[in-house]
Amino acid sequence: MRIDILSVLPELLESPFQHSIMKRAQEKGLLEVKVHQLRKWAVNEYGQVDDYQYGGGAGMVIMCEPLAKAIEELAAQRKYDEIVYLTPDGETLNQKTANTFSLKENLLLICGHYKGIDERIREHFVTKEISIGDYVLSGGELAAAVLVDTIGRLLPGVLNDETSALFDSFQDNLLAPPVYTRPEDFRGWKIPSVLKGGDHKKIEEWRHEQSIIRTKKRRPDILKED
Ligand code: 6GU
Numbered sequence: 577m578r579i580d581i582l583s584v585l586p587e588l589l590e591s592p593f594q595h596s597i598m599k600r601a602q603e604k605g606l607l608e609v610k611v612h613q614l615r616k617w618a619v620n621e622y623g624q625v626d627d628y629q630y631g632g633g634a635g636m637v638i639m640c641e642p643l644a645k646a647i648e649e650l651a652a653q654r655k656y657d658e659i660v661y662l663t664p665d666g667e668t669l670n671q672k673t674a675n676t677f678s679l680k681e682n683l684l685l686i687c688g689h690y691k692g693i694d695e696r697i698r699e700h701f702v703t704k705e706i707s708i709g710d711y712v713l714s715g716g717e718l719a720a721a722v723l724v725d726t727i728g729r730l731l732p733g734v735l736n737d738e739t740s741a742l743f744d745s746f747q748d749n750l751l752a753p754p755v756y757t758r759p760e761d762f763r764g765w766k767i768p769s770v771l772k773g774g775d776h777k778k779i780e781e782w783r784h785e786q787s788i789i790r791t792k793k794r795r796p797d798i799l800k801e802d
Contacts, residue, residue, distance in 0.1 A: 583687040586611040588717040617642040635691035662716030666705030671746035678730035687716030753786035
């Protein structure tokens, strides 16, 4: 999968993809992330990409021209499955949306700033609008990093058996069960004995049961009705 990102603060997106699983995904050639400085398509020599909003009011708006030019130049090089605008008024990201995105070939992500981007770009170019939750960030970059991470780890071959996404929280509308590692007795706090018995069927049953208990208690809203 190839992901292009348009941003006025590309520096914010340098580190998130250079470690751990995202690093491995790129090294294996399964994921390619390219961040583009929107000011490359600025309207003047001062690097201007934003302007005051019509109707008045505080806060700048990212202009049509730099975005339209950037999108058109990038879209001439590859066909994007989705052009995604990261915005707090978008559809809230969840595991199902991430799973759907992970099946795409090419994505273009647009990070907003200030008051956002000119509405006409949303109407004429953007195909999906995504929020990462009901709170406001200063820009779309951290949200883009979250989106790329959640998609990237789902790409076939990125995770191995040990890190498999199949057992993640949310993947079956269930939270993941508790986990333990050595020692089996820490300050008198013991691990559940079923985990030591070596009975894999019993262990799976226990984990499933714990997942259900945990989900009922913490996130009854995501529990499937069937
Ligand atoms: Cl995608 N952008 C911004 N600026 N704030 C957010 C968000 C996105 N998602 C939640 N809050």
